Amino acid sequence: MNVYCFWKCLILSAALTVYSVSVSAQRLGPNPTQQTVVYRLANSEKVLVRKDVTYKTIGDLELKLDAYYPAEMKKDERLPLVIFINGVGNRDNFPKVRNWGQYTNWGRLVGASGFAAINYDSRLAEAEADTSSLVEYVRASAAKLNVDENKILIWACSANGRVGTKIVMEERPYISAAVFYYAVCNAPPLLREVPLFIARAGLDNPSLNQALDGFAQAAIAQGLSVSFVNYPDGHHAFDLLDDTDQSREIIKQTIEFMKFHLKQKSVAQSGRAPSSGRFIALINVLGWTKALEIYEQAKRSDPQAPLFTEQTLNGIGYTLLQNKKTRDAVEVFKLVVASYPGSANAYDSLADAYLEDGNKAEALKNTERALELLEKDTSMPPQRREQIRQSAAQKVNRLKSN
Numbered sequence: 001m002n003v004y005c006f007w008k009c010l011i012l013s014a015a016l017t018v019y020s021v022s023v024s025a026q027r028l029g030p031n032p033t034q035q036t037v038v039y040r041l042a043n044s045e046k047v048l049v050r051k052d053v054t055y056k057t058i059g060d061l062e063l064k065l066d067a068y069y070p071a072e073m074k075k076d077e078r079l080p081l082v083i084f085i086n087g088v089g090n091r092d093n094f095p096k097v098r099n100w101g102q103y104t105n106w107g108r109l110v111g112a113s114g115f116a117a118i119n120y121d122s123r124l125a126e127a128e129a130d131t132s133s134l135v136e137y138v139r140a141s142a143a144k145l146n147v148d149e150n151k152i153l154i155w156a157c158s159a160n161g162r163v164g165t166k167i168v169m170e171e172r173p174y175i176s177a178a179v180f181y182y183a184v185c186n187a188p189p190l191l192r193e194v195p196l197f198i199a200r201a202g203l204d205n206p207s208l209n210q211a212l213d214g215f216a217q218a219a220i221a222q223g224l225s226v227s228f229v230n231y232p233d234g235h236h237a238f239d240l241l242d243d244t245d246q247s248r249e250i251i252k253q254t255i256e257f258m259k260f261h262l263k264q265k266s267v268a269q270s271g272r273a274p275s276s277g278r279f280i281a282l283i284n285v286l287g288w289t290k291a292l293e294i295y296e297q298a299k300r301s302d303p304q305a306p307l308f309t310e311q312t313l314n315g316i317g318y319t320l321l322q323n324k325k326t327r328d329a330v331e332v333f334k335l336v337v338a339s340y341p342g343s344a345n346a347y348d349s350l351a352d353a354y355l356e357d358g359n360k361a362e363a364l365k366n367t368e369r370a371l372e373l374l375e376k377d378t379s380m381p382p383q384r385r386e387q388i389r390q391s392a393a394q395k396v397n398r399l400k401s402n
Contacts, residue, residue: 038239038242039252042112047068048073049069049107050066050067050068053145055133055138063122066118079146079147081116081148081152082117082262083120083135083138083154084155085155085156085160086119086130086160087122087128087159087161087162101240102237114259118138120134132167135172139152149174153258154167154178156179156181157183157237158181159184161183161184161185164185165185168192176262179197180196180215182201182237183198195225199234200216200231201235201236202232208236220277221277222278227253234247273298273299274298276308280320283325284323310339314345317332320332321356326356344392347366348366351367351370363395364396364399370388374392
């Protein structure tokens with residue numbers, strides 16, 4: 001990203017943050033504690049609430065959290081946790097964010113769904129640092145708070161998405177998933193592999209939606225699991241302001257997303273191999289050496305798991321060639337050859353990459369090896385065999401004539 005684009009994105013993010021805060025203030029009115037979420041569960045009012053737990057002290061200031069639990073929670077139970085991000089901080093002469101109806105209602109929805117939820121204080125200028133402190137405190141005090149420190153879902157809306165995305169995309173393997181509602185989302189070059197639920201309000205600020213769309217597209221391109229809901233007639237803060245069946249359906253879908261992913265290991269904890277899109281993103285952003293290290297680590301964690309088929313790896317290599325990542329493509333095709341040493345197609349593809357890279361000697365050597373293997377491979381369909389033969393023969397003629 002060049003300097004101009006960096007500052008343009010930074011200014012846009014700041015402008016959208018200001019917009020989101022101002023819109024929230026205007027629509028929630030002078031007393032947001034009275035605002036309610038448009039969806040209810042029958043046992044929401046029975047949820048247990050533990051209030052005013054101090055998680056951080058700065059001088060005389062105590063930052064506190066409120067925790068929500070199912071009514072039937074057992075004494076020593078450790079529950080998966082949803083943290084509702086307070087990325088805008090508390091304001092003077094205004095109700096604390098953790099007391100807003102939106103957050104207390106959502107806390108009760110989560111508690112009634114069988115999990116724990118936390119709302120908390122933060123300072124306006126230090127919201128990101130305070131949120132990090134909150135997460136550290138919760139994990140260190142997991143037994144006391146009756147939460148599972150290794151199963152945490154992050155929920156962020158509006159301007160809170162700015163802090164929410166930073167927390168989610170840092171190396172925190174205990175974060176199982178994230179929910180973003182009409183959020184200001186920062187998109188780093190490489191997004192951590194976390195399942196995402198993104199709810200977009202069609203009647204929101206076009207610039208905010210454009211940024212949110214870009215975040216979702218980047219996540220999809222990098223092979224992340226994305227549940228994307230576009231509410232064409234939805235306003236910013238639709239879960240509070242739009243008392244419609246569609247609003248309620250989106251909230252129900254969100255709760256089902258939470259239930260599913262809070263019962264799973266996070267992607268980082270599962271040790272599974274990166275998807276093909278993820279592998280390309282790792283190569284593009286981190287470089288081949290780091291991408292291969294991640295690939296090999298996944299392979300060691302489950303030696304029997306098929307990480308990539310020959311066809312998939314081949315597709316990754318040619319994608320890199322199309323994107324002018326020639327040296328990286330060579331390395332991918334070398335991995336294909338190492339993984340499938342009896343494949344004529346693997347050597348033919350490696351020859352293509354070497355030819356594109358200007359290494360004619362290696363291109364010729366691998367083309368001739370492809371032709372040798374082709375004679376021994378009786379399992380390949382005749383049409384495919386002929387395609388590879390023609391490709392290899394053309395390269396040999398071209399290379400030997402120069």
